[in-house]
Every structure is written in structure tokens, then in C-alpha cells.
Amino acid sequence: MPKSVLWKVLPLLVLLGCAGRSPRLGGDGAANMDAIAKRVAQDYLDRCYAPIAERRIPDDLCQFELFERAERQWGVAFGVAELKASANKLMGLKIETELQRLLVYDQASQRYVASDTRSRYEIIAAIKDKYRIR
Numbered sequence: 202m203p204k205s206v207l208w209k210v211l212p213l214l215v216l217l218g219c220a221g222r223s224p225r226l227g228g229d230g231a232a233n234m235d236a237i238a239k240r241v242a243q244d245y246l247d248r249c250y251a252p253i254a255e256r257r258i259p260d261d262l263c264q265f266e267l268f269e270r271a272e273r274q275w276g277v278a279f280g281v282a283e284l285k286a287s288a289n290k291l292m293g294l295k296i297e298t299e300l301q302r303l304l305v306y307d308q309a310s311q312r313y314v315a316s317d318t319r320s321r322y323e324i325i326a327a328i329k330d331k332y333r334i335r
Contacts, residue, residue, distance in 0.1 A: 230313025234300055238328050241299045245292045254284060267291055293334040300325050 249263035259265045267288055275283040303310050304321060314321045329335070 228309050230307070230310035233307055233310050234303060234313070234324070234328060237299050237303050238296050238332065241296045242292055242332065242334070245288070245295055249291075250284070250288045253288075254281060263291070263295075289333075289335050293329055296329060296334060297325055300328065 245263065248261060249267050252261075252264055253259065253267050253271070259268050267284075270291060271279045271284050271287040274287060279287075301321075304314060314324060317324060319327070
């Protein structure tokens with residue numbers, strides 16, 4: 202491929218996002234971690250908790266997990282309060298997993314954790330406490 206064509210195509214590829222695979226987040230690691238926690242929590246509430254709270258038939262894996270956990274823990278006659286407790290625990294696991302994944306790929310978050318005096322687990326626990334997720 203001639204250089205002139207490459208220099209015309211390269212900006213287009215960069216704009217389309219084909220230039221790299223790493224997540225493109227801001228330069229503030231704390232804000233990145235907070236944004237991921239909010240996004241995962243909102244997605245979990247919309248996709249997993251709301252259908253089960255409305256007593257719809259589960260059709261997604263996370264809905265099955267939530268329904269099964271609530272049924273095993275509280276019995277078949279579980280209510281909204283019991284469902285919220287079960288959803289809170291499962292959502293906490295999802296958030297923790299996504300934050301650990303973020304710390305592998307996002308350099309700003311890695312720098313934030315490295316510069317803080319707390320460990321990554323303490324930082325994740327602080328984020329979960331901030332939103333009252335267990």
C-alpha cells in the first residue's frame with residue numbers, strides 16, 4: 202500500500218475506533234472506576250432486577266441467577282425486600298468483577314490504585330460502600 206493512501210486511511214480508522222482494542226476512558230482513574238460501577242449497576246437493575254421484580258419469566262442468565270438465588274435463600278414466596286437483598290449481593294459481585302477487569306486494561310485506573318495508600322480491594326470496597334452495595 203503506498204504511503205499516500207495509508208495516510209489518508211489511517212485517520213479514518215482512528216476515528217472509527219479500529220486503531221486499538223483497549224477501553225477508551227478518561228485520564229482520571231477514580232472517575233473511571235466510579236463510572237464503571239454506575240454503568241454496571243444501572244445495567245444490572247434494568248436487565249436483571251426489573252424483570253424479576255415485575256414477576257416476568259426469566260429469559261436471561263442473570264435473571265435466572267437472581268431468581269434462583271432469591272428462591273433458594275428465601276423460599277418460593279419471596280417478596281420485594283428479599284429480592285432486593287439478593288440482587289444487591291449479585292450486583293456487588295458483578296461490579297467487583299468489572300472493576301477488576303478495568304484495573305487490568307485501564308492505565309489511569311492502575312495509576313490511581315498505585316498512587317493510593319489503600320489496596321485495590323479496599324478501593325473496590327470503598328466504591329461498593331459508597332453506593333451501599335454489599
